[in-house]
Amino acid sequence: MGEKEGETRPATSRPAFSPEVEPQSPSWAPWQGPTNLGLEHRAPRAVVILSGGLDSTTCMAIADHEGYELYPITFSYGQKHALELESAKQVAAHYRVGDRHRVVDLGNFIRGSSLTDPDQSIPVGRSLEEIGTGVPSTYVPGRNTVFLSLALSFAERIDAGAIFIGVNALDYSGYPDCRPEFLQAFQRVIDTGTVAGTEGAGIRLKAPLVHLTKAEIIRWGSQLGAPYALTHSCYQGTVPACGVCDSCRLRIQGFREAGLVDPIPYAVPIAWQAGRPN
Numbered sequence: 001m002g003e004k005e006g007e008t009r010p011a012t013s014r015p016a017f018s019p020e021v022e023p024q025s026p027s028w029a030p031w032q033g034p035t036n037l038g039l040e041h042r043a044p045r046a047v048v049i050l051s052g053g054l055d056s057t058t059c060m061a062i063a064d065h066e067g068y069e070l071y072p073i074t075f076s077y078g079q080k081h082a083l084e085l086e087s088a089k090q091v092a093a094h095y096r097v098g099d100r101h102r103v104v105d106l107g108n109f110i111r112g113s114s115l116t117d118p119d120q121s122i123p124v125g126r127s128l129e130e131i132g133t134g135v136p137s138t139y140v141p142g143r144n145t146v147f148l149s150l151a152l153s154f155a156e157r158i159d160a161g162a163i164f165i166g167v168n169a170l171d172y173s174g175y176p177d178c179r180p181e182f183l184q185a186f187q188r189v190i191d192t193g194t195v196a197g198t199e200g201a202g203i204r205l206k207a208p209l210v211h212l213t214k215a216e217i218i219r220w221g222s223q224l225g226a227p228y229a230l231t232h233s234c235y236q237g238t239v240p241a242c243g244v245c246d247s248c249r250l251r252i253q254g255f256r257e258a259g260l261v262d263p264i265p266y267a268v269p270i271a272w273q274a275g276r277p278n
Contacts, residue, residue, distance in 0.1 A: 214254025
């Protein structure tokens with residue numbers, strides 16, 4: 001993994017979990033990125049949960065911009081849109097960390113979602129209002145808990161100072177494991193359930209996109225040069241992207257509101273002027 005004997009992670013200030021934007025809770029503090037690279041001037045390490053989609057790729061761009069040494073981790077969990085795994089590999093290669101990219105195969109252990117179960121259909125053609133209401137069938141039970149637990153184990157082993165996850169509470173308000181409360185709770189798990197948390201400098205859970213709209217995410221990522229042309233978001237797992245599943249509709253709407261054209265192809269015609277998807 002490229003570690004050197006005797007290396008120690010540089011000390012950093014470690015408040016509780018907070019997003020990269022102005023926090024909504026007074027107990028949170030915005031994070032300004034790493035400031036102390038230590039005597040050996042080695043960049044602090046970050047594990048980035050990289051699905052191959054737009055949000056996680058934006059997190060890669062943010063972590064890279066903040067000066068972290070990137071250690072992306074991707075999970076194969078029987079998702080129908082497994083094409084995203086190849087996108088994750090391409091994104092990791094773009095950031096020249098393909099040799100450090102880990103793909104963890106969870107088999108078909110995680111089920112109970114239209115993203116994983118062959119007898120459940122992925123919803124298509126829903127309005128943006130419908131997408132933002134209730135818990136959709138695309139919710140995968142315990143997915144982010146599992147992902148973060150494995151990312152945490154990896155982060156502690158490689159002496160990483162941060163874990164990045166691209167969850168967003170605005171797009172997926174129905175997903176319990178995309179909410180700030182969940183992230184705060186998992187930060188407490190890190191602080192109390194690991195040696196790094198109880199005796200070391202700690203591991204920071206960073207969710208910079210949690211309070212941003214999709215358009216704000218896209219603008220930020222575009223400014224940082226995130227390789228969106230390499231990403232895959234379509235729940236149907238098709239190329240061109242279907243353009244009608246929840247994920248495609250949110251992505252299309254985000255690019256339109258950002259005043260940008262999505263570089264990936266779609267199976268339906270898209271008018272890229274600002275407004276709602278057709």
